[in-house]
Each structure stands twice: as C-alpha cells, then as structure tokens.
Amino acid sequence: MNPSTIATARKLFMDVRERMKTRSSTVEVVVAPPFPYIAALSSLSPSKRIALGAQHAFPEASGAHTGEVSIAMLKSIGVSHVIVGHSERRAAGQTDTSVQEITAAVLKQKMHAIVCVGETKRDAQGSYFTTVETQLRTALTGLPKSQLKYLAIAYEPVWAIGTGNTATPADAQEMKLFIQKVIADLFGRRAVNIVRILYGGSVKRGNAEALLTEGTVDGFLVGGASLRASEFADIIATARTYARTHTA
Numbered sequence: 001m002n003p004s005t006i007a008t009a010r011k012l013f014m015d016v017r018e019r020m021k022t023r024s025s026t027v028e029v030v031v032a033p034p035f036p037y038i039a040a041l042s043s044l045s046p047s048k049r050i051a052l053g054a055q056h057a058f059p060e061a062s063g064a065h066t067g068e069v070s071i072a073m074l075k076s077i078g079v080s081h082v083i084v085g086h087s088e089r090r091a092a093g094q095t096d097t098s099v100q101e102i103t104a105a106v107l108k109q110k111m112h113a114i115v116c117v118g119e120t121k122r123d124a125q126g127s128y129f130t131t132v133e134t135q136l137r138t139a140l141t142g143l144p145k146s147q148l149k150y151l152a153i154a155y156e157p158v159w160a161i162g163t164g165n166t167a168t169p170a171d172a173q174e175m176k177l178f179i180q181k182v183i184a185d186l187f188g189r190r191a192v193n194i195v196r197i198l199y200g201g202s203v204k205r206g207n208a209e210a211l212l213t214e215g216t217v218d219g220f221l222v223g224g225a226s227l228r229a230s231e232f233a234d235i236i237a238t239a240r241t242y243a244r245t246h247t248a
C-alpha cells in the first residue's frame with residue numbers, strides 16, 4: 001500500500017524513469033504499483049522503458065466477483081506482469097491452490113507471472129526447503145511448457161521482507177539451485193534456462209551486487225528500496241553493469 005497518493009506515485013515513477021535515461025536491452029524494469037495508480041503510470045511510460053505490473057489479480061475471466069480485478073482488465077490498461085502469491089497475500093489467506101489458479105490464468109493471457117515463494121523462518125534441519133518445494137509444486141501444477149517463458153520465480157524468505165535482514169548471497173544461490181532442481185524435475189532440464197529466479201527481501205543498493213554476482217540470482221523483487229528513486233535507480237544500474245559483464 002505504497003506510495004500513499006497518486007501524486008507521490010507519479011513523482012516517484014517519473015524520477016525513476018529519468019534516472020534510468022534509456023531503456024535497457026539486458027535488464028527488464030517492472031514497477032508494480034497499487035491498482036488505482038496503474039493506468040496513470042502506464043501512460044507515463046509509453047515506450048515501456050518501465051513495464052507495468054500488478055500486485056495481485058483474480059483468476060476468473062469475468063462474472064459476479066465484486067471487488068476483484070481480472071487479468072484481462074489489467075492487460076487492457078497496459079499491464080504485462082502480475083506478482084502472484086506475495087507472502088503478504090498468503091498471510092491474508094491466499095492458498096497454494098489459489099496461487100496456481102492465478103499463475104495459470106496469467107500465463108494463458110501471455111502475461112508474465114512473478115510467483116513468490118519463501119519460508120517464514122529457517123531451521124537447522126532445513127525444513128524450509130520442503131516449504132518452498134511444496135509451494136512450487138502446487139503453484140506450477142499443469143502449466144504448459146510452452147508458457148514457461150512468461151514465468152519468473154521470486155524467492156522471498158518472509159523473514160527478510162521489510163526487516164533489513166537479507167539472505168546471504170550463499171543462501172540465495174543455494175535456494176536458486178534448489179528451485180531449479182524442482183523446475184527440472186517438473187518440466188525437464190531445458191526449463192531451467194527459461195525460468196528466471198529472482199530474490200526479494202531487503203534488497204538495497206548495498207547488497208544488490210553481491211546477490212547478483214555471488215548469489216547468481218537473475219534479478220530482484222524490490223520493496224522498500226523502490227520507494228526511493230535514487231536507491232532504486234542504483235539497483236537497476238548495478239543489474240545493468242552485471243548483465244553487461246555477465247553476457248559479454
């Protein structure tokens with residue numbers, strides 16, 4: 001529920017857009033604001049230097065669902081990405097099955113789904129791997145392989161979201177490899193090169209580089225730091241630098 005007014009959202013968006021200067025061919029930047037701001041912000045980025053995302057969507061195409069927003073509605077106002085299963089929505093009652101339904105519906109519309117998974121706490125026995133595996137296996141049930149190009153998984157340990165406690169690059173890398181193992185098991189080895197794995201949870205300008213280089217994640221889901229234009233722009237710049245050296 002940030003920023004608190006459309007005026008602040010516009011200013012933040014334009015500030016980030018200015019700081020980015022050009023559209024990047026190697027790094028995709030998506031801003032996923034609250035529903036009421038999306039249409040206005042979409043018109044501020046006609047060239048899609050910044051793509052627009054939604055924080056949630058309802059899986060049914062139409063019908064009597066007061067208060068819900070459909071994926072087609074979002075598409076019609078320029079949204080290309082939908083975050084699915086954010087831990088705050090899960091905490092509000094969203095189930096793995098609902099995450100699966102929304103993910104399938106988003107991909108069917110040829111829109112990008114950013115599916116969030118992550119444990120609430122870490123224990124010495126490593127049962128957080130089981131938590132993430134269960135979330136993944138349910139969320140990805142029945143997805144056609146041909147649609148995997150629209151899928152990204154965001155590993156967001158709940159204990160790291162908004163807390164200032166970031167997973168170490170080693171933890172992020174370990175979980176990335178684990179998620180890839182589950183994806184390979186579900187869809188075959190080739191799928192691993194198609195599905196992007198993001199990290200989220202207290203990402204900031206100071207830890208972005210290590211998470212990309214040592215953590216080897218493909219990108220970030222940024223919360224608090226995205227509300228400060230200069231910090232968000234620095235994270236984007238770090239990703240661009242890394243992408244340049246990584247693909248060179």
Ligand code: PGA
Pocket residue numbers: 086156160161162163164200201202203221222223224225
């Ligand atoms: P944070 O939020 O970057 O502030 O930890 C991440 C999120 O909301 O998913």
